[in-house]
Amino acid sequence: MSEKFVVIATDKMSLSGLVALTEDDRFEILVPDGEEEMREALGRAHGLIVRSATKVTRELLEQAPNLRVVGRAGVGVDNIDLGVATEFGIPVINAPEGNTVSAAELAMALILTVARNVSWADASVQGGAWARSQFSGIEIRGKTLGLVGLGDIGLEVSRRARAFDMNVLYHKRVALSAEFEQMAGVRHAALAELMGESDVVSLHVPHTDATEGMIDAAALALMKSDAILINTARGGLVDETALAEALRGGRIAGAGLDAFVEEPLPVGHPLTDCPNVLLSPHVGGGTGGGQRGMIRSIVENLQRVARGDPAVGLVTMSTPEGRFET
Secondary structure (H helix, E strand, O other), X not given: OOOOXXXXXXXXXXXXXXXXXXXXXXXXXEOOOOHHHHXXXXXXXXXXXXXXXXXXXXXXXXXXXXXXXXXXXXXXOOXXXXXXXXXXXXXXXXXXXXXXXXXHHHHHHHHHHHHOOHHHHHHHHHOOOOOHHHHOOOOOOOXXXXXXXXXXXXXXXXXXXXXXXXXXXXXXXXXXXXXXXXXXXXXXXXXXXXXXXXXXXEEOOOOOOOOOOOEOHHHHHOOOOOOEEEEOXXXXXXXXXXXXXXXXXXXXXXXXXXXXXXXXXXXXXXXXXXXXXXXXXXXXXXXXXXXXXXXXXXXXXXXXXXXXXXXOOEOOOOOOOOOOXX
8 A cells, every 4th residue: 555544533532542553554543623624634534433423424525535434433323424425435334342341331330320329329428418218229139121122232231130130121123033032031022011011221222213212201101100211322212301301200210311312411401400310421332441442343444444355344335336446
């Protein structure tokens, strides 16, 4: 390869995760600071690595005439216009396995924290109180966990929940085989059945047109009054106003969310003053191990593309008339 393969790293991505590229003479890594530097970098870039903040739109891709691949350091790709990427013949790759365990562990952390009122009990003690009777919480042993979606992360949550002696339901458009269900210790249920039977509902589906606002007022109304809702997947799955109303009205017991429609949360968001909701700033894959795993997967794919080999694990396929040819 005569010229360097130029890669843009965005969203405050740590260069330590890109060491395999920074130490490879074939690559040049750009970390733009501001819109002007980003425009200049796009004019040279062959590869683009993003997390969730950068929006890969038609306008952005039109500024990158040499772009050969977009890598999403994570699972969700709703910040990337896949249709336009396909139209331009630019493959999009993600890292579906890199943060699987990190995301599953956060889901369990939120379940336990909300169930046992840990966050609110801590705030009370830190404030000088000792109100033991207010923070007894619930025991999750023997309770039913309903997983909306059962991909890699959902399965990891299921394994951990079963270790706590929880019963596990799951909902997918197409049920898994009876043999797999028996092996995994899960049972398929229609969404309405899952919402009504579960003591904890945890979301593990991508944000698509089909899943937009799927947990709305009607779905929340199906839940038990002492049930908990967890979302460590994507913003947009939950009608946040309806959830705030359900929490304030005591129609469900609590919620833990790590993903939101608008991030960061705007001032005055309806969920920020609910006493029984736990909010975290989209840190599901934010562990050191999770981040390294995601970036390592993307880096390996970029090295394949730079060699002229096809990327693996494509989210989109290049079109015959597109710009990407090996």
